[in-house]
Amino acid sequence: MKRLSLTPYVIWMVLFTVVPMLLVLYYAFTVPTEGGTTWSLENFTRFFQPIYLRVFIRSLNLAVISTLICLLLGYPAAMIMAGNAFKRKHVIMLLFVVPMWMNFLLRTYAWLTILERNGFLNSLLTFFSLPRVNILYTNGAVVLGMVYNFLPFMVLPIYSVLSKIDKGVVEAAGDLGANPFQVFIKVILPLSLPGVVSGITMVFMPAMTTFVISRLLGGGQFTLIGNLIEQQFLVVGDWGFGSAISVVMIVVILLSMAVMSFFEGEEKDVALW
Amino acid sequence: MGDVSLKKTVLMILGLVVLSLVLTGCGKEQPVLYVYNWGDYIDESILEEFEKETGIKVVYDTFSTNEDMYVKIKSGGSTYDVVFPSDYMVTRMINEGMLLKIDLEKIPNRVHIDPKLMGADYDPKNEYTLPYMWGTLGILYNTTMVEGEVDSWDVLWDARYAKNILMLDSQRDSIGAALLKLGYSINTKDPQELAEAAELLKQQKPLVLAYVVDEGKDKMVAGEAALALTWSGEAMYAIGENPDLSYAIPKEGTNLWFDVMAIPKGAKNIEGAHKFMDFLNRPEIALRNAEYTGYSTPNLAAWEMLPEEVRNDPRAYPSEEVLANTEVFVSLGETLKEYDRIWTEVKAF
Numbered sequence: 001m002k003r004l005s006l007t008p009y010v011i012w013m014v015l016f017t018v019v020p021m022l023l024v025l026y027y028a029f030t031v032p033t034e035g036g037t038t039w040s041l042e043n044f045t046r047f048f049q050p051i052y053l054r055v056f057i058r059s060l061n062l063a064v065i066s067t068l069i070c071l072l073l074g075y076p077a078a079m080i081m082a083g084n085a086f087k088r089k090h091v092i093m094l095l096f097v098v099p100m101w102m103n104f105l106l107r108t109y110a111w112l113t114i115l116e117r118n119g120f121l122n123s124l125l126t127f128f129s130l131p132r133v134n135i136l137y138t139n140g141a142v143v144l145g146m147v148y149n150f151l152p153f154m155v156l157p158i159y160s161v162l163s164k165i166d167k168g169v170v171e172a173a174g175d176l177g178a179n180p181f182q183v184f185i186k187v188i189l190p191l192s193l194p195g196v197v198s199g200i201t202m203v204f205m206p207a208m209t210t211f212v213i214s215r216l217l218g219g220g221q222f223t224l225i226g227n228l229i230e231q232q233f234l235v236v237g238d239w240g241f242g243s244a245i246s247v248v249m250i251v252v253i254l255l256s257m258a259v260m261s262f263f264e265g266e267e268k269d270v271a272l273w
Numbered sequence: 274m275g276d277v278s279l280k281k282t283v284l285m286i287l288g289l290v291v292l293s294l295v296l297t298g299c300g301k302e303q304p305v306l307y308v309y310n311w312g313d314y315i316d317e318s319i320l321e322e323f324e325k326e327t328g329i330k331v332v333y334d335t336f337s338t339n340e341d342m343y344v345k346i347k348s349g350g351s352t353y354d355v356v357f358p359s360d361y362m363v364t365r366m367i368n369e370g371m372l373l374k375i376d377l378e379k380i381p382n383r384v385h386i387d388p389k390l391m392g393a394d395y396d397p398k399n400e401y402t403l404p405y406m407w408g409t410l411g412i413l414y415n416t417t418m419v420e421g422e423v424d425s426w427d428v429l430w431d432a433r434y435a436k437n438i439l440m441l442d443s444q445r446d447s448i449g450a451a452l453l454k455l456g457y458s459i460n461t462k463d464p465q466e467l468a469e470a471a472e473l474l475k476q477q478k479p480l481v482l483a484y485v486v487d488e489g490k491d492k493m494v495a496g497e498a499a500l501a502l503t504w505s506g507e508a509m510y511a512i513g514e515n516p517d518l519s520y521a522i523p524k525e526g527t528n529l530w531f532d533v534m535a536i537p538k539g540a541k542n543i544e545g546a547h548k549f550m551d552f553l554n555r556p557e558i559a560l561r562n563a564e565y566t567g568y569s570t571p572n573l574a575a576w577e578m579l580p581e582e583v584r585n586d587p588r589a590y591p592s593e594e595v596l597a598n599t600e601v602f603v604s605l606g607e608t609l610k611e612y613d614r615i616w617t618e619v620k621a622f
Contacts, residue, residue, distance in 0.1 A: 051614070055621045112488065117497050134436075137483045219483025220442040223620040234340040235444060236613040 027243035043244035059225040063207035066146035070203045074154035082162035096152045108216050137219030145213040154199040161195030197260045305330045306545040309353040316565035323552050329545045352539050354546040360531045363395045364604035372401045373536045379547040382554035385574040393601050402533035406568040408505035410528040412521050418499035423521040426454035435480045439501035442484035444616040453525050462608045471615040475622050506568035520588045529599035
């Protein structure tokens with residue numbers, strides 16, 4: 001009976017996860033030849049040329065920076081929300097979540113109008129007689145777009161872990177003579193690590209593969225790995241190379257998750273996933 | 274008890290009535306025509322008129338790049354009866370057997386199409402396509418921000434306009450501009466010429482504000498940049514929104530492009546597709562489309578009815594000498610990968 005109820009999920013997983021993955025692997029490891037295809041590593045060796053490696057390193061760089069900023073902004077926010085000091089935590093929660101109900105593309109386009117030369121930000125700065133800034137179409141704008149879009153993915157898992165920490169443990173630490181800083185470092189932080197790990201993974205992965213943010217806010221000047229993949233499928237029609245890049249990305253993400261789970265410790269049951 | 278059986282009878286009768294209604298609805302099945310066009314590229318009231326006149330229901334979908342359209346048709350998941358690819362994509366689709374031959378006899382209004390815009394290289398005998406709109410690649414510029422006359426591709430490499438230049442995030446068009454500046458063919462497969470173009474684009478990169486697609490015309494209208502590489506139809510739209518803007522076709526020559534009407538393989542309503550293509554070539558319909566989109570119509574009869582200032586605007590309808598110095602994109606086959614590598618190199622630089 002239990003098996004039977006699992007069947008629809010198994011079918012779903014096979015159709016939409018396993019089969020597509022196998023197809024991606026198939027395309028990645030084959031190259032078209034006269035009248036057929038042959039197995040080859042050509043797509044991968046091509047990826048390790050300097051120009052593509054440079055794209056990869058740039059993506060990694062921006063994704064790491066964005067993830068760190070999200071963590072630095074998100075952790076305190078999650079702590080405030082989980083703490084007792086703030087009564088209307090549901091309001092803050094709602095304010096974090098509501099923007100996500102709006103279309104992602106629309107929100108990114110809005111930044112385009114805010115940041116442009118004669119845009120909202122510069123009008124505001126001029127009004128207060130401050131120097132104007134040109135951030136649109138820079139790496140900074142891309143990072144800003146990523147942080148803005150992915151911050152909730154950092155805050156929510158950390159919040160969900162923090163709010164489940166037994167208050168008694170924190171009080172006990174205080175009673176036993178730890179100052180607030182020690183309480184944080186020795187008790188709260190270690191207990192919240194699973195949430196931090198979830199948050200980092202949930203921000204890092206989309207940040208590493210986004211192509212819309214870098215195109216709109218970076219003005220297409222900063223090709224990221226996501227742009228490269230999109231280009232292979234839609235413009236060049238080189239599915240093999242596109243799939244190979246995707247496989248490399250999957251490996252990178254698996255590796256980073258392995259490193260993460262190493263830090264995650266035993267409190268696995270608290271993590272979101 | 275009696276009450277229950279009465280209810281049952283009433284329900285059954287109602288059920289039968291509904292069923293019969295549904296069935297008769299099926300009997301007089303209305304023919305449907307699936308059309309796949311670029312976004313915002315038709316006066317949609319024309320579709321209603323076509324429906325009224327022919328009784329064919331039009332299902333209208335849009336795409337934003339040739340490549341999106343290609344992938345959707347190629348994957349075979351959806352069937353369309355009329356599609357609107359551009360020139361180089363036509364070559365690719367014909368080579369891959371994705372287009373059906375059209376029967377010109379069924380499109381009497383084809384006689385209105387300008388003969389000099391028929392029989393282009395991508396379809397020399399017009400066996401598969403008829404032109405829908407056409408135009409050039411050129412430079413949209415803000416007359417208040419640019420000094421002197423714009424008449425050469427060189428201006429896009431002019432350091433005076435550093436961070437005021439918008440290029441297209443489109444491999445063929447941006448590499449094409451560099452090739453034209455160098456005096457080479459926009460369809461070149463020569464690695465040496467392509468390497469020179471790549472070098473030129475890398476030199477240009479510090480001057481470029483952004484590589485854009487759709488948002489480029491809005492940026493120009495808002496005065497966010499001085500110069501933009503763009504297509505004539507987009508340029509004419511932007512000029513309509515902001516009179517400070519103008520459009521130039523550089524003297525070195527340029528790309529001549531066509532968006533065409535074609536019938537993809539697997540079309541179900543081939544008869545209707547021909548009717549639709551004929552309808553769009555009616556002079557008054559083609560006129561309305563040209564006025565609505567601002568793009569240049571290949572329909573001579575429609576062109577003659579346009580207001581004089583539009584008809585004689587050399588930016589939208591360039592002279593024969595200018596047209597003689599243009600080249601249509603052809604599909605590059607495997608060399609496209611080389612263009613992609615160059616483009617990635619420029620953008621990752």
